[in-house]
Amino acid sequence: MAELKEIVSTLDAELDIKSFGKDSSFSRFIPRVYEPLKFDWQTAFEKDFVELFNGLMLKGNSTVGKVFLAVFPTDKVLERFIEESNSGDLLFMHHPLLMECGDPKGKWGQGFVPIKEKYIKQMKEKNLSVYTCHIPLDCHKQLGTNIAMAKKLNAQILVDDTLNAKNEYVLYCNIEKTNTANLISVLENIFEIPYVDFEGKKLEDIQRIAIVAGCGDVVDWMKEAEENGVQAYITGEIHCHIDNDYGKQKYNQIMEYASNTSMSLIGVSHSASEYLVHKTLMKDLFEKNFNVETVLIPQEKWWL
Template sequence: MTEKEPIFEKQPLNELVDSLDKYFGVKELDKDPAMSRFIPMVYDPLGYDWKSVFEPDFCERFNGLMLKGAEQTGKAWCIVFPSNEVLTKILKSAQEGDMIFSHHPVNMECGDPRGAMGKGFLPIDLELLQEMRTRKLSFYAVHAPLDSNTEVSTNDALVRLMDGEVIKQFDPYGLGFAGRVCRIPRTTTSVLAEKLRIAVGLPYVDLAGIKERDIELVGVIAGGGGSAEDLKTAEEQGVDAVVTGEVSAKIIGSRGDKERAMLVEYLPTTKVSAIGLSHAGSEFVVMRDQVVPFLKDRHHLDATSVPENNWWR
């Protein structure tokens, strides 16, 4: 007997948003600790009146519904960053009322360990932003709550990718914790790095610290990383390796210069293997493996994840 094709239905936007807000605890967090800084940082210099464009509650919390589209939602497009490449892909196929479900409400370039440096946080392209509004697409972003959630989570998605079992959380952040310690089947740095490279869809991983060692306990910090402070915090948990987005600082400017200097001082002293999967790539796993099934199964909403052509950017 063949399985029946799932039946997807259009969902009232207000009911969908209310359900997502409750599940991720959006209303429980006064404001996102990171995005409350970065949204003004990227839009204010442009003179863009983002407070009159984005939904009022979003302008206070920096999570939840950012752009309100049509009243009925037919499909969700799940992404990590609203980059020009990804938004252009979506806009070729999206229909009125579709929702873009994003981890970040701003774009970011973190750089390529074998290529160009990144520019850091960037605004959504204003022409693409206007097109989303004109076509009545909704944009829903959930940043810190998606990192700290213990079911649908950027970190727990990586733990599952390694067949791991969470034994501890660390690094308080938002409504919970930004890091996980997990126990995985005993392996080595090179084997784990290759397994993750294939699973995420990377041309290569970025390795720092100890290049090869036995690994059983792993500290997981999906996303940014790229800082000595993050790596130190994970190492203090007694882990053998750290799996994160960035293990080298590749952003242009004073922020990148500071992080590079701290890493130069820290990395020769570390006893862990640090495996970088790119900021965007490490957080795409939750979209592909957890958010899409979550929206389909719980909300009966058609959903798809939209990858970047190259995660190292």
């Protein structure tokens, strides 16, 4: 068992959430999805979370026996957490909203979806806690989503000053020489996915890669990677498969770029790319620092 306040204090400090200020994504999307429903999210969620959109979102009992780890709050993830937890247990997630990203071989998604009010009520009634951390986890130099992917690929992270790297969401690495087909097979095994999303060229000599967990469907990031000699751009999402005008515009932008790129563009699903850090680095952090049991909750379908 561990004290909730001790866990929260450690996470807040380690992830340095206050230095990031308001989360640039969820400070927009949480009001956007809840306010049309007339749901008083500002009262339902913890005061600091309402300010930062990272950190302790729901506060339960003071003692934590189990920490559950997941990426998105899908209905099935929340149902499993509520069913298997005891009063005071904690759910640690990357996102406070579900994002239906779409399936490259199936249905397109509807984008951000709120947690159903009934699940919020059930978690409060059972005195459960929820902590989410988005951009501070993406950017962390030891516990980051990209770092977990690099470690699993046995990649050498590049810190070469000659790299023209303009943002902290793209991680440049060298790997043992491989080809596109073998790299795809390795990624499908690591992320336990039935298939990848692929565009671009199939190459026989891949040594330099770029890693972008989550949404990597940004043409400027891809161009930067290509200029830095990257042969394979590995991310959660190559394409935006959100079924609205924004998603279709983003999809067309990538298709135009992909028709001329020299790289292999490989998507392993948004949720699977970010789940890896939960099942490795974050799981280790909780088990080494606190006297708690950890429970992994993989998403029921990675391409959702």
